[in-house]
Amino acid sequence: MKTVTVYDIAREANVSVATVSRVLNNTAPVKKETRERISALIEKYQFQPNALARSLIRKETGMIGFILPDITNPFFPEVLAGFDREARKMGYTYFLCDTFSTNEETLNQYERESQYISLLMEKQVDGIVMLGGRIDLSRPDPQMIREVEEAARRVPFLLLNGSLPQVGLNRVATDQKLGAVLATQHLLELGHRDIAAVGGYSAMSNTQQRLQGFRSAMRENGLQPRKEWMLQDGFSVEAGVEFTSRLLAMNPRPTAIFCLNDLVAIGALKAASRAGVRVPEELSIIGYDDIQFAANSIPELTTVSLKAAEIGRLAAETLHRMIGKKKVPKLLSVLPELVVRQSTAAVRKGG
Amino acid sequence: MKTVTVYDIAREANVSVATVSRVLNNTAPVKKETRERISALIEKYQFQPNALARSLIRKETGMIGFILPDITNPFFPEVLAGFDREARKMGYTYFLCDTFSTNEETLNQYERESQYISLLMEKQVDGIVMLGGRIDLSRPDPQMIREVEEAARRVPFLLLNGSLPQVGLNRVATDQKLGAVLATQHLLELGHRDIAAVGGYSAMSNTQQRLQGFRSAMRENGLQPRKEWMLQDGFSVEAGVEFTSRLLAMNPRPTAIFCLNDLVAIGALKAASRAGVRVPEELSIIGYDDIQFAANSIPELTTVSLKAAEIGRLAAETLHRMIGKKKVPKLLSVLPELVVRQSTAAVRKGG
Numbered sequence: 001m002k003t004v005t006v007y008d009i010a011r012e013a014n015v016s017v018a019t020v021s022r023v024l025n026n027t028a029p030v031k032k033e034t035r036e037r038i039s040a041l042i043e044k045y046q047f048q049p050n051a052l053a054r055s056l057i058r059k060e061t062g063m064i065g066f067i068l069p070d071i072t073n074p075f076f077p078e079v080l081a082g083f084d085r086e087a088r089k090m091g092y093t094y095f096l097c098d099t100f101s102t103n104e105e106t107l108n109q110y111e112r113e114s115q116y117i118s119l120l121m122e123k124q125v126d127g128i129v130m131l132g133g134r135i136d137l138s139r140p141d142p143q144m145i146r147e148v149e150e151a152a153r154r155v156p157f158l159l160l161n162g163s164l165p166q167v168g169l170n171r172v173a174t175d176q177k178l179g180a181v182l183a184t185q186h187l188l189e190l191g192h193r194d195i196a197a198v199g200g201y202s203a204m205s206n207t208q209q210r211l212q213g214f215r216s217a218m219r220e221n222g223l224q225p226r227k228e229w230m231l232q233d234g235f236s237v238e239a240g241v242e243f244t245s246r247l248l249a250m251n252p253r254p255t256a257i258f259c260l261n262d263l264v265a266i267g268a269l270k271a272a273s274r275a276g277v278r279v280p281e282e283l284s285i286i287g288y289d290d291i292q293f294a295a296n297s298i299p300e301l302t303t304v305s306l307k308a309a310e311i312g313r314l315a316a317e318t319l320h321r322m323i324g325k326k327k328v329p330k331l332l333s334v335l336p337e338l339v340v341r342q343s344t345a346a347v348r349k350g351g
Numbered sequence: 352m353k354t355v356t357v358y359d360i361a362r363e364a365n366v367s368v369a370t371v372s373r374v375l376n377n378t379a380p381v382k383k384e385t386r387e388r389i390s391a392l393i394e395k396y397q398f399q400p401n402a403l404a405r406s407l408i409r410k411e412t413g414m415i416g417f418i419l420p421d422i423t424n425p426f427f428p429e430v431l432a433g434f435d436r437e438a439r440k441m442g443y444t445y446f447l448c449d450t451f452s453t454n455e456e457t458l459n460q461y462e463r464e465s466q467y468i469s470l471l472m473e474k475q476v477d478g479i480v481m482l483g484g485r486i487d488l489s490r491p492d493p494q495m496i497r498e499v500e501e502a503a504r505r506v507p508f509l510l511l512n513g514s515l516p517q518v519g520l521n522r523v524a525t526d527q528k529l530g531a532v533l534a535t536q537h538l539l540e541l542g543h544r545d546i547a548a549v550g551g552y553s554a555m556s557n558t559q560q561r562l563q564g565f566r567s568a569m570r571e572n573g574l575q576p577r578k579e580w581m582l583q584d585g586f587s588v589e590a591g592v593e594f595t596s597r598l599l600a601m602n603p604r605p606t607a608i609f610c611l612n613d614l615v616a617i618g619a620l621k622a623a624s625r626a627g628v629r630v631p632e633e634l635s636i637i638g639y640d641d642i643q644f645a646a647n648s649i650p651e652l653t654t655v656s657l658k659a660a661e662i663g664r665l666a667a668e669t670l671h672r673m674i675g676k677k678k679v680p681k682l683l684s685v686l687p688e689l690v691v692r693q694s695t696a697a698v699r700k701g702g
Contacts (some may be wrong), residue, residue: 007494009460016498017465018472072643074431077422083450084422093470098435110357114368119444121369143358147367237647266647292423296588296617298624298649303686322655 004045015069060256064094064319065120067113068112069101069132073235073263074291075308079131079160082312090320099133101107109133110144112179117151127156127319138205138298140229160315161281161306162205163208170322172314174331179304183286186302186338190219190255191347192284196229197221198243198268199260207232210260229254234339241274248283255283255347262294265301266309269343279344290339299342308333352367356395364389383462385394388522395419415445415670416471418464420452420483421586425642430482430511430668433663440670448469450484461485461495479669486513489556507673511666512657513556520698521673523683527557529656530687531564533657534609534637538654541573542698543635547580549594549619550611558583561611561639580605591618592625598691599626599634606634606698613638616652622693631696640691658685 006024010017015034022028023038026350029036041047052184064087077080080096087094095117101109113133120128128151134144137168145164151157159171173188187195197214200207211230218225228250231243240259244267246254259265265287271281290305314332321328357375361368366385373379374389381389385662391396415438419427431447438445447465463482471479479502485495496515502508503520510522538546548565551558562581569576579601582594591610595618598604606659610616616638623630630650638645641656665683672679 005462006467010465011494016494016501017462018498018501021466021473037555071422071428071435072425072427074423076424077428081449081451084447085451093446093448093474095444096431098434099442100432100436102514108356108358111368112436118372123373123444141361141362150367150369187513208496263453269649272646287404289686293644293647296621296644297647298621321527325498335580344627349414 004047008046009038009045013041029075031241051175057096058259062092062121063093063099063125064117065123065125065128066094067097067099067116067128067130067133069099069121070098071098071108074293075289075306076131078308079312079315081317082309083129084312086313087320090316092126092316092320093254095123095125102150111143114144114147116148117147119156121151121154125155125199126323127158127170129158129160129315129319130162131160132162135159135164136204136206138203140164148328156319158315158319158322160311168330170318170330172311172318172334174306174311174334174336175210177213177216178247178334179288179306181217182338182342183288183304184217186344187256187258187286187338188217188223190284190344191258192254193223193347194229194252194254195223195225195256196231196247196254196256197225197260198229198231198247199239199264200232201235201237202232207260213254214258228252232260235261235263237263237267237270240264241271241328242267244268244271245275248272248277256344257283257285257294259285259287261302262291262303265303265343266297269297269299269301282341282343282348284347294339295341298342302341302344304337305337305339306350308336354449355398357398359663360389360392360396360398362391375411382560414474414476415443416448416467416476416479417476418448418450418467418471418479418481420450420460421446422449425644426612426640426657430663430666431644434480435663436669437664438671443477443667443671445476446476449602452481452484458643459586461492463493464698465498465640469497472502472505476506477674478509480509480511480670481513482511485512486510487516487555487557489554491560493514494553501677505627507670507672509666509673511662515539517601519681521669521679523662523669523685525657525662525685525687527560528564528567529686530639530657531609532568533687533689534639535568535697536636537691538607538609538635539568541607541635541695543605543699544574544581544606545603545605546574546576546609547605548576548609548611549580549582549598549600550590550615551583552586552588553583562564565609568589569598573678583611586612586614588614588621591615592622593618595622596626599623599628606607607695608634608636610636610638613640613642613652613654616694617644617648618656620650620652630694633699635695635698637695645690646692648694652691653692653695656688656690658687661685 009018099109099112134140161173252348287301288304289305294301294303361371450460450463485491512524619636636650638654640656645652645654
């Protein structure tokens with residue numbers, strides 16, 4: 001039997017869903033005759049309003065603030081989508097606070113974060129989720145830390161992936177170092193020894209963790225990364241093009257490139273294609289993140305999945321428990337996963 | 352001289368930005384001594400709070416609801432980013448209401464729209480922007496129309512790209528038909544006569560308008576589109592792979608494919624690569640939308656820009672005027688633009 005929805009009730013009562021909602025929530029007056037007609041239908045079908053409608057009935061505010069650095073970077077919408085699906089089930093809506101890290105304005109990203117934190121407190125949200133920005137800095141300004149600490153004292157505050165030094169906030173995070181170890185080991189198993197690592201920002205802890213993973217996997221195989229093949233400070237496609245073009249002009253040059261995110265890897269594919277270097281025959285390229293487009297590039301990108309949607313889902317679940325004052329682990333760790341596609345292959349003999 | 356920001360004031364006063372904000376907005380008590388220290392610094396630097404801070408001072412609610420169908424489809428974050436940049440300047444925040452058109456759940460997309468509309472009314476937002484979903488249907492259910500009409504009577508309601516039959520709501524829209532004419536003419540000028548048109552959904556007005564543009568440009572050149580080369584009902588990369596694989600197995604087969612969005616075009620590139628068909632030498636592919644990844648595919652995708660960020664920016668500007676009860680045109684039309692990259696080329700003689 002088909003489940004009866006608010007929509008069916010509205011249709012049969014010949015009113016709008018908004019009107020049915022008003023009757024369910026008792027939020028605004030509805031004509032007596034109309035209300036009775038709707039109530040009769042609710043009775044008739046033993047209608048169970050879904051979670052979203054139920055939360056309206058309970059009159060929770062149900063608002064969450066979600067601070068992220070750049071919605072046009074495809075990694076973030078994927079985290080958000082996982083979060084949204086789960087949060088919606090539980091009846092939450094959210095403010096999206098995009099700090100536009102890539103946008104050129106006088107106002108900088110960290111200041112926008114400050115403004116949003118302060119704004120969300122004023123809007124009296126039930127909880128705040130933060131992804132990127134200051135929580136990815138390895139040495140954030142003490143003032144930046146204090147602000148988050150202060151907010152977290154007043155409202156459940158959850159950090160995704162990043163962290164803040166010396167502040168014991170709740171976190172959901174993928175193991176960044178392990179992801180880099182997986183990527184590097186994959187290249188090593190294919191016989192590569194001449195491996196470059198490009199992308200990321202030296203001042204960001206996610207970059208440092210990924211490079212630690214890279215170095216430690218190399219060292220375990222008795223290899224020392226070459227300094228001139230470690231090109232940092234950039235997470236964009238353009239940066240990937242630029243780093244890879246530089247690598248391809250070097251002598252000797254690497255047989256494989258570990259890119260610190262997929263956008264950089266897509267740039268690497270582009271630079272290789274421009275230089276007439278075949279991937280993976282002459283050059284292996286591995287990314288990091290597993291954004292949707294990793295599967296859509298030609299060749300399809302081998303990468304490490306950071307489980308974006310799963311981080312988002314766990315974030316919603318955890319924040320909901322925090323709002324309900326239930327116990328949650330300080331750190332929920334998500335395991336990254338190697339995704340082998342077409343951009344990596346065994347090193348060529350004498351290559 | 353560097354502009355003094357809330358952040359600098361906070362640092363020099365040795366307090367959090369939240370505290371400076373509280374002083375600026377007078378929203379919560381701040382210790383007299385602290386308040387005076389902050390006020391002195393504001394005085395000293397002749398500090399001008401930015402738009403966001405100003406709106407807090409004016410105590411507007413400043414909340415907008417933004418309903419869209421799928422944040423993981425890269426077209427939508429780009430519209431949203433253009434909207435956000437402009438809306439933030441004017442001090443608005445917004446609820447993001449993602450109806451997850453691609454998600455398999457009992458609850459369908461249109462019902463989620465209904466719920467969100469009703470929720471946003473209850474949250475007393477200053478205005479609502481709607482993109483995709485029911486406003487892209489060529490024949491929406493009368494009930495769906497009524498709901499939007501009812502909401503629009505209570506709060507400024509702006510439709511992006513879509514429309515609702517017989518309802519005179521304010522709109523900001525790119526000319527969908529013209530975009531398709533531009534794409535088709537580009538292929539015709541390259542000498543193509545055997546052109547396929549794939550992607551879209553027959554029940555959606557955007558698809559119908561794009562196909563009208565395609566047909567009319569073909570007819571103006573004395574050409575009749577072949578029915579078997581018109582493959583619809585799909586807007587995803589996977590759909591593009593599937594449509595193109597079918598086309599490439601036909602005899603005769605087209606020399607060019609007009610894809611109704613960029614995701615479908617990226618799928619087409621993938622299918623061509625798998626079949627060993629070289630793009631653009633043996634097959635020209637043109638997309639539609641100009642998402643970021645259009646410039647990142649190999650070869651880079653020729654496409655039609657729908658000016659996503661510009662639509663978003665105009666939406667914020669227009670909604671702000673509507674909220675301020677100022678006059679706005681019923682329809683603000685944005686002109687699409689042909690973006691020639693690498694995936695199209697002159698038809699091969701005897702090809």
